[in-house]
Amino acid sequence: xxxxxxxxxxxxxxxxxxxxxxxxxxxxxxxxxxxxxxxxxxxxxxxxxxxxxxxxxxxxxxxxxxxxxxxxxxxxxxxxxxxxxxxxxxxxxxxxxxxxxxxxxxxxxxxxxxxxxxxxxxxxxxxxxxxxxxxxxxxxxxxxxxxxxxxxxxxxxxxxxxxxxxxxxxxxxxxxxxxxxxxxxxxxxxxxxxxxxxxxxxxxxxxxxxxxxxxxxxxxxxxxxxxxxxxxxxxxxxxxxxxxxxxxxxxxxxxxxxxxxxxxxxxxxxxxxxxxxxxxxxxxxxxxxxxxxxxxxxxxxxxxxxxxxxxxxxxxxxxxxxxxxxxxxxxxxxxxxxxxxxxxxxxxxxxxxxxxxxxxxxxxxxxxxxxxxxxxxxxxxxxxxxxxxxxxxxxxxxxxxxxxxxxxxxxxxxxxxxxxxxxxxxxxxxxxxxxxxxxxxxxxxxxxxxxxxxxxxxxxxxxxxxxxxxxxxxxxxxxxxxxxxxxxxxxxxxxxxxxxxxxxxxxxxxxxxxxxxxxxxxxxxxxxxxxxxxxxxxxxxxxxxxxxxxxxxxxxxxxxxxxxxxxxxxxxxxxxxxxxxxxxxxxxxxxxxxxxx
Amino acid sequence: xxxxxxxxxxxxxxxxxxxxxxxxxxxxxxxxxxxxxxxxxxxxxxxxxxxxxxxxxxxxxxxxxxxxxxxxxxxxxxxxxxxxxxxxxxxxxxxxxxxxxxxxxxxxxxxxxxxxxxxxxxxxxxxxxxxx
Numbered sequence: 001x002x003x004x005x006x007x008x009x010x011x012x013x014x015x016x017x018x019x020x021x022x023x024x025x026x027x028x029x030x031x032x033x034x035x036x037x038x039x040x041x042x043x044x045x046x047x048x049x050x051x052x053x054x055x056x057x058x059x060x061x062x063x064x065x066x067x068x069x070x071x072x073x074x075x076x077x078x079x080x081x082x083x084x085x086x087x088x089x090x091x092x093x094x095x096x097x098x099x100x101x102x103x104x105x106x107x108x109x110x111x112x113x114x115x116x117x118x119x120x121x122x123x124x125x126x127x128x129x130x131x132x133x134x135x136x137x138x139x140x141x142x143x144x145x146x147x148x149x150x151x152x153x154x155x156x157x158x159x160x161x162x163x164x165x166x167x168x169x170x171x172x173x174x175x176x177x178x179x180x181x182x183x184x185x186x187x188x189x190x191x192x193x194x195x196x197x198x199x200x201x202x203x204x205x206x207x208x209x210x211x212x213x214x215x216x217x218x219x220x221x222x223x224x225x226x227x228x229x230x231x232x233x234x235x236x237x238x239x240x241x242x243x244x245x246x247x248x249x250x251x252x253x254x255x256x257x258x259x260x261x262x263x264x265x266x267x268x269x270x271x272x273x274x275x276x277x278x279x280x281x282x283x284x285x286x287x288x289x290x291x292x293x294x295x296x297x298x299x300x301x302x303x304x305x306x307x308x309x310x311x312x313x314x315x316x317x318x319x320x321x322x323x324x325x326x327x328x329x330x331x332x333x334x335x336x337x338x339x340x341x342x343x344x345x346x347x348x349x350x351x352x353x354x355x356x357x358x359x360x361x362x363x364x365x366x367x368x369x370x371x372x373x374x375x376x377x378x379x380x381x382x383x384x385x386x387x388x389x390x391x392x393x394x395x396x397x398x399x400x401x402x403x404x405x406x407x408x409x410x411x412x413x414x415x416x417x418x419x420x421x422x423x424x425x426x427x428x429x430x431x432x433x434x435x436x437x438x439x440x441x442x443x444x445x446x447x448x449x450x451x452x453x454x455x456x457x458x459x460x461x462x463x464x465x466x467x468x469x470x471x472x473x474x475x476x477x478x479x480x481x482x483x484x485x486x487x488x489x490x491x492x493x494x495x496x497x498x499x500x501x502x503x504x505x506x507x508x509x510x511x512x513x514x515x516x517x518x519x520x521x522x523x524x525x526x527x528x529x530x531x532x533x534x535x536x537x538x539x540x541x542x543x544x545x546x547x548x549x550x551x552x553x554x555x556x557x558x559x560x561x562x563x564x565x566x567x568x569x570x571x572x573x574x575x576x577x578x579x580x581x582x583x584x585x586x587x588x589x590x591x592x593x594x595x596x597x
Numbered sequence: 598x599x600x601x602x603x604x605x606x607x608x609x610x611x612x613x614x615x616x617x618x619x620x621x622x623x624x625x626x627x628x629x630x631x632x633x634x635x636x637x638x639x640x641x642x643x644x645x646x647x648x649x650x651x652x653x654x655x656x657x658x659x660x661x662x663x664x665x666x667x668x669x670x671x672x673x674x675x676x677x678x679x680x681x682x683x684x685x686x687x688x689x690x691x692x693x694x695x696x697x698x699x700x701x702x703x704x705x706x707x708x709x710x711x712x713x714x715x716x717x718x719x720x721x722x723x724x725x726x727x728x729x
Contacts, residue, residue: 005654005668007620061624062667086637087670125621135607136614144604258600259607266602 004042006083007061011124013048013210014203014242016056020072021045024056027075035084047211049124050365051111054094059106059124066106067092097361097383111362114380116343118351119167119327120367123211128246131253134214140259142333143218146225147267152182155226159329161337163349168194168285168322169400169426170502171348171415174329177319181227181309184317189229191220191271192313192320194290195236195243198282199398200449201357202429205323207365208353209236209243212327213250217273219329221260224271227319232273235290237280247275282399282453285427286501287312287320289455300457301501322427324353344370348414352425358394358432359386368413375409378432389434393517397426399446399453400506402513403439422513424506438535439518440525444472446510454503461504464495468511477538480526489515534596537581541597544585546571548593555585555594623665631664631709632684633657638671644678652698653681656705664709674719683708692719 010016010025028043049057054068058078065088067078074092081087093104103109117123126133134140146155160175181189193216197205209216220232236244251273254260262270276294283289284299291313293299312318328350332340341349348370354377357363361383368377378384378394385391393403402423404411411417415425433442447469456462471488474480492508492515499505515522524530531539544555544564551569556562563579566572571593574585586594601607623630635641635650650666657664674680677694683704684690691714693704700717707713 003616003654003658004620005650005666009621061621062627062665063669064624064627084637085639085670086668126618132614133618135611136618138611140601140607141604141611144607148604253598256598256600258602265604265607 005040006042008041008043008083009046009049009059009061009124010043011047011049011055011057012045012128013052013055013207014240015048015052017242019056021056021070023072024058024070024075027072028058028079031076031079032083035079037079037083041083044127045129046125047123047128048207048365050115050120050207050367051109051362052365053361053363058092064105064107066094066104066109068094110380110383111364111366114372114376115367116351116369117367118331118340118343119208119215119324119353120211120365121331122215123207126212128211128213129249131214131250131257134212138334139214139330140218140254142330143221143225143259144265145333146222147265147269152226152228153179155222155333156182158337159226159332162332162340163337163344163347164325164328164332164340165348165415166321167324167328167352167427169397169424171425174321174325177309177321178223178226180307181229181317181319184227184310186317188314188316189227189231190313190316190318191223191227191229191232192287192291192294192308192318193220193232193234193326194285194287194320194322195234195240196278196285196290197237197240197323197427198280198285198453199427199429200446201431202355202398202427204353204355204365204428206240206243208323208327209240210246213243213247214254215327215330216323217247217250217254217260219326220273221264221271222329222333223319223321223326225269227317229317229319230270230272232271233276233294233313234273235276235278235284235294237278239280244275244277251275281455282449283455283501283503286503289501290320291318298455300455301503303500324428345412345414345417347416352413352428354428354430356382356430356432358430359389359434359437360384360432361386370414371412373409374404374411374413377413377430378409382432385432385434387434389436391432392435392437393433393439393442395423395431395433395442395446395510396429397424397506397509398429399449400424400502400509401426401429402509403433403442403517405517422516424509436533436535438531438533439514439521440472440476440531441533441535443511443514444469444476447472447507450503450507454507458498458500458504460495460498461500461507464491464499465504465507467491468495468508472511475522475525476531476536478525478529478536480522482523482526484526485515485519485522540581541576542574542579542581542583542585542594543597544572544574545593545595548591550591550593552590554588554590558584558588560584620665623663627665629686631657631662631686632682633664633666634669634682634684635666636670636672636674636678636680636682637668638675640671640675641678641680646679649679649681649696649698649701652701653705656702657709660705660710662705662709677719680719685709685712693717694719 058067058070156179164174165171289301308318353367492512549571556564563575
């Protein structure tokens with residue numbers, strides 16, 4: 001066996017791949033070959049490192065050097081300097097934006113220090129296309145353990161004891177779900193993995209599937225043993241081609257080893273997994289809609305009960321869990337329920353993966369123990385707000401979630417605390433906003449999404465959300481009234497109470513929580529006809545302050561619609577009737593003469 | 598590919614495969630391992646640092662010593678190449694110069710295994726900014 005002196009891990013997640021990380025790996029291999037180091041240095045395409053803001057990422061071991069924003073043309077220098085001469089390439093190292101210092105070693109970066117990686121344990125560590133590397137990290141041993149040493153009841157008990165709850169959003173206890181499915185009578189049952197990740201800005205599940213597919217396959221087989229199913233189905237959206245590709249490779253490799261298929265580990269337990277593709281409808285993340293879509297019917301939800309655990313896919317007992325939930329299972333079996341339960345809070349155990357996005361310095365994928373304070377995530381891991389602006393709100397839980405504000409920064413992240421604060425765990429999207437974001441516009445953004453994604457089956461969701469959206473549009477146009485605010489709240493509550501599924505049942509949350517926390521901002525829109533954040537175009541004007549304007553003509557020359565007039569060296573004026581409020585003049589003015597009102 | 602028929606098969610397979618990612622596992626907490634850094638600048642390589650590095654890697658593995666062997670840049674002791682820096686967990690790093698295979702063997706047997714310093718140590722006469 002070849003023994004390498006160094007391992008070069010190149011991020012092979014979707015984000016870094018779209019920034020040419022394939023080419024980086026290829027160039028590295030070529031340059032390493034030219035230097036005759038092929039037998040000494042191994043180049044591995046790994047899963048996502050999470051620090052997507054800084055991608056593409058190249059990590060060199062054993063010295064843990066973390067190169068950021070690497071381009072294919074940097075590879076020669078990395079090979080010649082680092083791999084041959086042992087000198088780090090300084091310009092590619094990570095620079096801490098807050099302390100303005102270079103940190104070469106990923107272990108010392110603020111982004112990683114407070115993270116605990118359980119679900120992401122193998123992401124950015126192994127080659128996801130190699131089952132051997134997964135096996136070297138204990139993959140399929142938990143499956144072996146349950147088949148040899150545990151009864152199905154013991155498996156359900158163990159998961160119950162661990163306190164693991166569904167990571168897709170609702171937080172239902174996973175062990176209990178398995179127990180219910182295991183008790184449902186019938187020779188034919190199904191294990192379904194919900195990989196229909198649809199929240200805007202969320203990519204937790206995608207990264208797990210791309211970085212560590214075997215953890216999910218193994219967990220599904222364990223679930224199959226527990227509930228008495230021999231068929232597994234992964235419902236994955238077709239927009240995730242890389243995850244699909246890696247899953248296919250992983251399933252084939254597992255079959256070749258006999259870790260999926262008939263008589264696994266020489267027992268009479270057989271289990272195999274098939275992929276089902278979704279077309280990317282948000283509602284198909286709802287488990288009954290997902291099941292109908294897999295059956296070839298319209299992706300529409302149906303009333304529960306009956307729950308899928310009793311009558312699911314093909315009306316047979318079916319257990320549906322999401323990707324991240326499954327990814328936790330093998331380590332719980334290997335390390336024990338107590339070990340897992342030692343992380344987290346009283347009612348929320350373990351960790352949660354979040355996709356950090358929005359106006360934050362360190363955009364990326366993170367995993368923190370439940371109970372971590374919101375401010376630690378935003379300021380320590382996230383590195384604070386971009387451009388040193390002021391934190392305004394964070395939206396957790398996607399289109400179903402709510403907004404949390406500065407007063408919630410001390411909130412500990414767990415299912416109960418987030419719900420109590422008016423938001424929800426959701427699947428793990430976390431979008432940070434600064435003071436240039438208008439909350440009316442943000443609420444509208446999410447509602448636009450829901451209106452688009454509503455399946456139309458029930459009227460509260462189909463019609464109600466449409467009306468909500470129209471009222472928001474009216475407010476954004478400056479035509480709203482105080483009564484409209486009351487109407488928003490009432491209508492929102494009715495939609496929540498009467499919708500058929502949780503898509504409608506949670507869709508008014510962004511509106512309701514912004515009404516709760518940013519009522520003044522709504523008032524400013526309807527009473528003063530102003531948008532305090534300066535985002536609602538209908539409510540703002542660009543004007544030129546005559547005292548600041550020197551008449552340089554830069555704004556007039558750059559105005560795309562010629563709305564600015566004035567003589568050279570004399571103050572200019574914007575014609576509001578022509579202005580399209582694009583903001584080009586503000587960008588070009590060097591004298592702070594153009595302001596938004 | 599041979600089928601994995603029992604859990605023991607899988608465990609055996611894991612043992613075989615462990616070495617493929619061992620380097621990565623160790624890098625996860627380098628402080629708890631013996632670290633051998635070999636100076637691999639032009640002068641080091643010309644004096645045979647590459648063979649010394651391989652020697653350390655092979656021998657430490659053969660003698661079942663958990664260690665991280667890595668390369669580093671020029672340490673400045675070009676008159677004493679090959680040079681290595683040895684760090685035993687909990688101790689200050691020590692630099693050895695003129696490391697031959699025989700010397701390397703002595704370092705492994707005496708210093709790494711038993712904590713006895715051997716001849717050939719270059720006294721540290723500089724400060725490293727990382728230590729401040």
